[in-house]
Amino acid sequence: MPRSRGGGRARGGQEAGRAELVSRSLQSAQHCVAGRDFGTAYAHYLLVLSLAPELRDDVKETFQYTLLKWAEELDSLNRVQDLFGCYEQALELFPDDEVICNSIGEHLFRMGFRDEAAGYFHKAVKLNPDYSDAKENFYRVANWLVERWHFIMLNDIKRNMTYHSAIQKVVRLGCKTVLDIGAGTGILSMFAKSAGAHRVYACELSKTMYELSHDVMAANKMETGIKLLHMKSLDIEVPKHIPERVSLVVTETVDAGLFGEGIVESLIHAWEHLLLQPKPKGKDGNCEEYGQVIPAGAVVFGMAVQCTEIRRHHRLGVQDVAGVHLPASVKFQSPTYSSVDSEETVEPYTTEKMSRVPGGYLPLTESFETMRVDFNNLQELKSLATKKPHQISVPVIQEGELDAIIVWFVLQLDDEHSLSTSPHEETCWEQAVYPVQSLPDYFVKPGDHVMMEVSCQDCYLRIQNIHILNADHGMDIERGSSKNEEESLVLGSEAELCSALASLQTSKPDEIRQICTLESTEIALLNNVPYHEGFKAAMSKVLTTLTPNKQMDVEVIGGEMNSGNSQDRNSLHITPDPFYVLDVSEGFSILPIIAGTLGLVKPYSSVEKEQHRLTLDLISEANHFPRDTLEFWLRHVEDDCAVLQRPKSDKLWSIIILDVIETSGLIQQEMMEKAAISRCLLQSGGRIFPQYVLMLGMLVESQTLVEENAVQGTEPTLGLNIAPFINQFQVPVRVFLDLSTLPCIPLSKPTELLRLDLMNPYLNNSNREVKVQICKSGQVTAIPFWYHVYLDEEISLDTSSETSHWKQAAVVLDNPISVEIGQEVVLNIQHHKSNISITVKQ
Numbered sequence: 001m002p003r004s005r006g007g008g009r010a011r012g013g014q015e016a017g018r019a020e021l022v023s024r025s026l027q028s029a030q031h032c033v034a035g036r037d038f039g040t041a042y043a044h045y046l047l048v049l050s051l052a053p054e055l056r057d058d059v060k061e062t063f064q065y066t067l068l069k070w071a072e073e074l075d076s077l078n079r080v081q082d083l084f085g086c087y088e089q090a091l092e093l094f095p096d097d098e099v100i101c102n103s104i105g106e107h108l109f110r111m112g113f114r115d116e117a118a119g120y121f122h123k124a125v126k127l128n129p130d131y132s133d134a135k136e137n138f139y140r141v142a143n144w145l146v147e148r149w150h151f152i153m154l155n156d157i158k159r160n161m162t163y164h165s166a167i168q169k170v171v172r173l174g175c176k177t178v179l180d181i182g183a184g185t186g187i188l189s190m191f192a193k194s195a196g197a198h199r200v201y202a203c204e205l206s207k208t209m210y211e212l213s214h215d216v217m218a219a220n221k222m223e224t225g226i227k228l229l230h231m232k233s234l235d236i237e238v239p240k241h242i243p244e245r246v247s248l249v250v251t252e253t254v255d256a257g258l259f260g261e262g263i264v265e266s267l268i269h270a271w272e273h274l275l276l277q278p279k280p281k282g283k284d285g286n287c288e289e290y291g292q293v294i295p296a297g298a299v300v301f302g303m304a305v306q307c308t309e310i311r312r313h314h315r316l317g318v319q320d321v322a323g324v325h326l327p328a329s330v331k332f333q334s335p336t337y338s339s340v341d342s343e344e345t346v347e348p349y350t351t352e353k354m355s356r357v358p359g360g361y362l363p364l365t366e367s368f369e370t371m372r373v374d375f376n377n378l379q380e381l382k383s384l385a386t387k388k389p390h391q392i393s394v395p396v397i398q399e400g401e402l403d404a405i406i407v408w409f410v411l412q413l414d415d416e417h418s419l420s421t422s423p424h425e426e427t428c429w430e431q432a433v434y435p436v437q438s439l440p441d442y443f444v445k446p447g448d449h450v451m452m453e454v455s456c457q458d459c460y461l462r463i464q465n466i467h468i469l470n471a472d473h474g475m476d477i478e479r480g481s482s483k484n485e486e487e488s489l490v491l492g493s494e495a496e497l498c499s500a501l502a503s504l505q506t507s508k509p510d511e512i513r514q515i516c517t518l519e520s521t522e523i524a525l526l527n528n529v530p531y532h533e534g535f536k537a538a539m540s541k542v543l544t545t546l547t548p549n550k551q552m553d554v555e556v557i558g559g560e561m562n563s564g565n566s567q568d569r570n571s572l573h574i575t576p577d578p579f580y581v582l583d584v585s586e587g588f589s590i591l592p593i594i595a596g597t598l599g600l601v602k603p604y605s606s607v608e609k610e611q612h613r614l615t616l617d618l619i620s621e622a623n624h625f626p627r628d629t630l631e632f633w634l635r636h637v638e639d640d641c642a643v644l645q646r647p648k649s650d651k652l653w654s655i656i657i658l659d660v661i662e663t664s665g666l667i668q669q670e671m672m673e674k675a676a677i678s679r680c681l682l683q684s685g686g687r688i689f690p691q692y693v694l695m696l697g698m699l700v701e702s703q704t705l706v707e708e709n710a711v712q713g714t715e716p717t718l719g720l721n722i723a724p725f726i727n728q729f730q731v732p733v734r735v736f737l738d739l740s741t742l743p744c745i746p747l748s749k750p751t752e753l754l755r756l757d758l759m760n761p762y763l764n765n766s767n768r769e770v771k772v773q774i775c776k777s778g779q780v781t782a783i784p785f786w787y788h789v790y791l792d793e794e795i796s797l798d799t800s801s802e803t804s805h806w807k808q809a810a811v812v813l814d815n816p817i818s819v820e821i822g823q824e825v826v827l828n829i830q831h832h833k834s835n836i837s838i839t840v841k842q
Helices: 002-034 038-051 053-076 080-093 098-110 114-127 132-145 149-154 157-172 187-195 207-219 263-273 308-314 378-384 494-506 520-526 529-562 591-596 610-622 671-680 703-709 723-729
Strands: 177-181 199-203 226-229 248-251 292-294 297-306 330-333 350-352 368-374 390-395 404-412 418-420 431-435 449-455 462-470 475-477 514-517 579-584 601-605 653-658 682-689 692-697 733-737 751-757 767-773 778-790 796-798 808-819 824-832 835-841
Touching: 002 038, 002 053, 038 053, 038 080, 053 080, 053 098, 080 098, 098 114, 098 132, 114 132, 114 207, 132 824, 132 835, 149 703, 149 723, 157 187, 157 248, 157 292, 157 418, 177 187, 177 263, 187 199, 187 207, 187 226, 187 248, 207 226, 207 723, 248 263, 263 378, 297 390, 308 350, 308 431, 308 520, 330 610, 368 378, 368 390, 404 462, 431 462, 514 610, 529 579, 529 591, 529 653, 529 682, 529 796, 579 591, 591 601, 591 610, 653 671, 671 682, 703 733, 703 778, 703 808, 751 767, 751 824, 778 835, 808 835
Parallel strands: 177 199, 177 248, 199 226, 248 292, 330 514, 579 601, 579 653, 653 682
Antiparallel strands: 297 368, 297 404, 350 431, 390 449, 404 418, 404 431, 449 462, 692 751, 692 778, 733 808, 767 824, 778 796, 778 808, 824 835
16 A cells, blocks of 8 residues: 555656646747747647647647748758658647648648649648648649649540540450550550450559559559559560560650650650560561550641731730830740750740630641651651651742741551541640741742751651742742751852842841840730830839929938038039839849830849840840949849848839739739738839739630530540549649630620739738629539739730730639529639639529
């Protein structure tokens, strides 16, 4: 008994000591948080929670705050191992905490680990579906991990049926061992297995798609019949990874330009290391003894077109922008403008769904064949990358401006089944677009010929040195799309050649001093005349209202300076302080130069690229700006993350220009936070541009948006259960839309949905309800939206106009809602950071 009482006293003492330690550690943690010593506070909280786990709920919020602040410090110090060590400890204590999961994901995403980040974002959303930060992060990373074309292709029943038929045919003829290269969801592998293949191997490099295909195959009860490999096909070895050479390779590793996904390289490797030998011509025998590829080959076609939408995104169409002269010494070009000799491997084309390009297009030539390729011929595949470019001459059939060569192909799966990516077909494919740049004259007419060189260098389909053979002169002045800018003359007659040479010798073209490569949206912005004229007018109005105050200040200062010496009053010249204007637009912008034309202004640009800075300096020089008038703000800022600061310690900005809308059609991230800082940095009477933004939208019925956003059940995938798995990665907002050509039926008129006021935040409402009148009966499937950007009460820009460099976006509903004409629908709109959430109440 005494021993028992002594043990009880000991335990009681231990409990008291533990409680005292917990209490002191908790007080120390709180004290450290108040003193912003987050590392020490974090250590104290770990001790508290290890000794008293029952306090978890009580300290959860302050622990989260401490952890996130300490993680920021560790990140800034590049202590990556310590950073993730802290998160591991935190997850042991709070394994189902959505805030911690989301924060880990953010750090992983910033470090480039998108697959891993997606896992944590996805877990956070599952833990709390209403957690806005996690939802926005997951939607952002979902677009990286599962590209939107997966949904479009899986919904393309014609494509799926054609591949299914071709695979079924060859498997039944004896190809019983199959390798699926770039498996994605595994649909082609499952076609092969269901057709009777004995052994199927599938490789997929993306971790997300690899894991997704595991789940898909299990759901379709094929996980034991298909071996999945998380690797590139180029790294597969026999027998290390697969036990045998296979009789069939299936793949769809092709892009709009056919070769851009690496199909040539992967098939060369497959023929050399993974496939059985091809069947010799004219020899009979079982398919199982020989190797073959689906698709068997492809025929590539092209067409020269006129298209104003392509033109305004790839060629500068103006020489003066709001009074600013763009000199010929600066050559603007888009990234697709590349030469054979370029050291960088640049994708030499962009892509467009030509059937939906705004303004349409005009064929200038008939379609023509550019290339054929046999994927079952190893020597032909090897020679593709080394073969010299071959020249094609195409007669012009229609008068117009030569803006681009568009390209598509017919994928020949076998001698019976084929798929076309033509703009004239109902297809999930876009077309490859080769913009024509740097011709002195783009006009063509019947009788002319469009000349070009076609090759497959760097395993990209390249169409370059595009030029015009003029029918009138019978001579070809090469004016091609290549950076070396060489001009060669093809002989017509001796007299014509002498005349041409004489004109070349006597002409004095402006020397190109700077080549400036801009994104296509930046070129479209330069071509957006109303945008720049609107900004010029709005800035001029603000500066005019500020000028009288400025002059009054100068007179007072001048009087004080001269009061002691009246004889010098007329000899002193007082230079007033300039107006400070800061442009923090994303990417290339000439707004600071436009501001500089408006009087006594000191403009600052926030462009980052040195090439862009040199270009702006040359434009300033051409417009006779005094040297150093334009300055680059990032040279004055120590921390690039803190761009919004005073111009000088004792000065404030007259105008701050913010980039409110992304070209994708979404609101820029942290825009309202930037506006709040900007308001504190403005002089009295100064303005933020834009001053406010109205978001407009309408209800539509659009099957296109539905199919581009989610796989529609098992019918398009021929009974295979894929939709529930890939649809986990669907996002509610579709971006980069052209509303003018979107296949849809408007069910309501445009309605104001949201106001974002950068100058008067008390007018903002991040959660509001809007009543919308139905003007046509139908099924509401989506809500496209766009913006009216108000520089002031009188000057605004419409992001849906035909001159706009912005695209539009749309919220796609999970389930269609039936509506009748005359009915009133209530929309709930929420704005959180850059994320717009719209729900429909009937």
